[in-house]
Amino acid sequence: MSLFACIEPVRYEGPHTRNDLAYRVYDRDRLVLGKRMEDWLRPAVCYWHSFNWPGTDMFGGGTLERPWLGSPVTEAMAEEKLDAAFDFLERLGVRYFTFHDVDVMATAASPRQHEGNLRRIEERIAAKIAATGVKLLWGTANLFSHPRYAGGAATSPDPEVFAWAAVQVRGCLETTHRLGGENYVLWGGREGYDSLLNTDLRGELDRYGRFLSMVVEHKHRIGFKGTILLEPKPFEPTKHQYDRDVAAVCGFLQRYGLAQEVKVNIEVNHATLAGLDFEHEVAAARACGVFGSIDINRGDPRNGWDTDQFPNNAQELVPALVQLIEDGGFTSGGFNFDAKLRRQSVDPADLYLAHIGGIDTLARALLAAADVVTEGALARLRDERYRGWRSELGRRIVSGELTLASLADLAAERGLDPAFRSGRQELAESLIARHCKY
Ligand code: XUL
Numbered sequence: 001m002s003l004f005a006c007i008e009p010v011r012y013e014g015p016h017t018r019n020d021l022a023y024r025v026y027d028r029d030r031l032v033l034g035k036r037m038e039d040w041l042r043p044a045v046c047y048w049h050s051f052n053w054p055g056t057d058m059f060g061g062g063t064l065e066r067p068w069l070g071s072p073v074t075e076a077m078a079e080e081k082l083d084a085a086f087d088f089l090e091r092l093g094v095r096y097f098t099f100h101d102v103d104v105m106a107t108a109a110s111p112r113q114h115e116g117n118l119r120r121i122e123e124r125i126a127a128k129i130a131a132t133g134v135k136l137l138w139g140t141a142n143l144f145s146h147p148r149y150a151g152g153a154a155t156s157p158d159p160e161v162f163a164w165a166a167v168q169v170r171g172c173l174e175t176t177h178r179l180g181g182e183n184y185v186l187w188g189g190r191e192g193y194d195s196l197l198n199t200d201l202r203g204e205l206d207r208y209g210r211f212l213s214m215v216v217e218h219k220h221r222i223g224f225k226g227t228i229l230l231e232p233k234p235f236e237p238t239k240h241q242y243d244r245d246v247a248a249v250c251g252f253l254q255r256y257g258l259a260q261e262v263k264v265n266i267e268v269n270h271a272t273l274a275g276l277d278f279e280h281e282v283a284a285a286r287a288c289g290v291f292g293s294i295d296i297n298r299g300d301p302r303n304g305w306d307t308d309q310f311p312n313n314a315q316e317l318v319p320a321l322v323q324l325i326e327d328g329g330f331t332s333g334g335f336n337f338d339a340k341l342r343r344q345s346v347d348p349a350d351l352y353l354a355h356i357g358g359i360d361t362l363a364r365a366l367l368a369a370a371d372v373v374t375e376g377a378l379a380r381l382r383d384e385r386y387r388g389w390r391s392e393l394g395r396r397i398v399s400g401e402l403t404l405a406s407l408a409d410l411a412a413e414r415g416l417d418p419a420f421r422s423g424r425q426e427l428a429e430s431l432i433a434r435h436c437k438y
């Protein structure tokens with residue numbers, strides 16, 4: 001019997017239930033603005049934190065019972081982990097999962113062995129998918145844990161390491177494709193530097209661009225229709241990561257001609273570390289046309305590292321959810337719980353409680369955001385704020401008809417004296433707060 005067989009399948013029981021192991025708000029078939037809650041949120045469980053992390057930190061060993069972990073990981077261990085993971089997904093009632101290649105497979109020492117081990121577990125995963133209806137939101141290759149990647153993968157000073165990264169990414173991209181994955185993610189955990197003194201920054205960026213172009217070329221070669229996503233993060237593990245935030249990624253993609261091919265996977269805690277609001281990252285991605293998917297979690301405002309906690313504050317998420325609703329929802333993306341337990345959360349039930357709480361938080365934020373959008377006052381406030389751009393002057397500026405000089409002359413001739421107008425920020429904030437009632 002699997003470790004996670006400790007509870008009955010989790011159901012929606014409504015806000016008044018006394019059962020901690022039930023959804024209070026997340027009712028997957030409930031229609032919100034004409035779309036099922038599950039289709040809005042597309043929640044996913046991540047393999048690495050949930051099944052692959054034994055509760056270690058830099059000061060202490062594992063605390064969580066994960067009998068399938070060891071070094072090396074054998075095929076039997078990988079299969080036991082897979083059984084437990086799918087049992088958990090089914091009981092939780094979540095339709096999507098995400099994984100790194102090394103999360104799911106037996107440990108490999110050589111490129112050939114890596115390919116073989118991944119292919120073998122892929123067949124098992126395919127059988128699980130077929131039997132359960134669970135789907136793959138995205139796959140990704142871990143290009144940061146093995147010691148060979150200490151100096152980076154695509155940005156390594158050593159081309160042999162770059163070539164190893166190609167082995168892993170080709171393998172995982174193809175596996176993701178065959179498993180029906182809807183996206184493929186690259187998080188450049190070590191694509192950056194610890195010291196500029198020993199770093200050829202220009203060369204590293206060029207080779208990172210080259211690597212990504214190779215990935216995109218291979219995606220088309222194999223006919224993968226999913227989206228390639230880069231995941232921004234400013235630092236940790238390296239001092240500076242090239243994909244520091246959405247804006248940096250957009251500049252990088254444009255420079256290497258990849259802006260039409262690659263989108264972003266935005267993570268809440270990564271935005272916090274970059275000193276940015278989560279909703280800023282969503283807005284920046286929409287503005288550049290690269291919004292793809294979300295790794296949902298939260299940091300701790302008093303800690304400067306990636307604590308990857310489960311979200312528990314719906315109000316904080318509403319501004320991002322409003323944007324998602326304005327766009328009609330995800331296309332291939334979803335909300336992946338890139339979140340982990342605390343080391344003292346040693347009961348198997350804790351993993352359910354964590355996900356249930358996180359999913360209910362998303363559901364609350366979705367309902368509040370839907371009310372904000374339906375009421376329309378926030379959109380009207382914004383529309384009103386920019387109404388000058390619909391005037392004759394506004395249209396002429398935007399159309400390109402005026403030069404800097406002709407515009408300056410026009411302003412002088414008319415003696416323009418623009419009126420002060422309220423930005424209505426406090427009202428906008430109240431509009432969010434007043435709908436947070438779920
Ligand atoms: C690390 C992180 C990764 C990526 C996948 O901070 O977020 O788990 O999501 O490699």
Ligand code: CO
Nearest residue numbers: 231267295338
């Ligand atoms: Co992540």
